[in-house]
Amino acid sequence: MERHAFAMKIKEGRMNAYRKKLGEIWKELTDFLDRNEIRNFSLWNAEDLIFGYYENEDGRKLDKNEEAVRSALIEKMQDTFQWISVPGQDMRLMYHDFGIVRECKELIRHRVFMTKLKEGCEEEYKARHDGLIAKRGDTVDPGPDSNFSIWSAGGYIFGYDEIDTTMEIQETAESRQETIAWETRQLEIMDWITNDVDWMTGEVHADVKCLAWHR
Structure with a gap:
């Protein structure tokens, strides 16, 4: 299975128009996806x-x-946005932990996040995540995370994760401290756009929203 990702920035004042036009083309878009066996869009x-x-x-x-x-x-949508990624090309894959991909999408929740890299920090970000892959080795993560991938384009970071809700367990004090240590270090090289670590920093960021999904 191939995974693909793209990113755009909405032009000033055009978010309502983007949503409206997405609704207008949705039937054409989903027919296109189905004909070409494009899934989990x-x-x-x-x-x-x-x-x-x-x-x-x-x-x-x-x-x-x-x-x-x-x-x-x-x-039909072009006047509402500008590309961040290159049209027709995937963004740079910065990290992956695909694990065991769940076919039953009804029992997953998504974690999608967005950050902005500090200038000159893309390779450091990649190196840190390559270290996580090396530490994991050839083992396949049984979950709850699956289909986890992190992408980069235009100085931005976008993360996509499917989490099996039947396998989630309560976070321990030790794992919470490990998360805090990792996220504190990451703040050296990036700034959050979404609210993933607001619980830790006390800052207020945007909540990511799912605009559309087609299986």
Whole structure:
């Protein structure tokens, strides 16, 4: 399975127009997704940012007719946003922990987050997360996290995670301290856009919202 991600910034004052146009093209868009076996498509919003995620089978490509359909759909929305990622290309994959992917999406909750990297800190961010992968080794994470990926473009970080609610356990005091230590260190190289660590810092950030999802 291939995982893909893209990101956009809504033009000033155009969020309502973006939502309206998304509703207008939704039937065309979902027909396009179904025809091309694009699954688990979702759109997420915080402040003026839009993050999109989707999956397809390995090696699946659009033919010329479907490329034209995709371009036409984007054109209908184009006046409401500017691209952060490069159209037609994935953002840089900064981290992954795909684990055991859950087919039953009714029993997951999402964690989607957004941050802004401090200038010159992209490679440090990548190195820290490469360290997590190396520490994990070849083992497959049984959960509760699955399909976890972190992407970067334009100085932004976007994270996507599917969490199996049947496997979640109460956080221990030790694991909470480990989280605090990691997040404190991360604040050296990035600034939060979403409210993931407001409980720790006492600051107030945006709550990420799911704008759309199509299985």
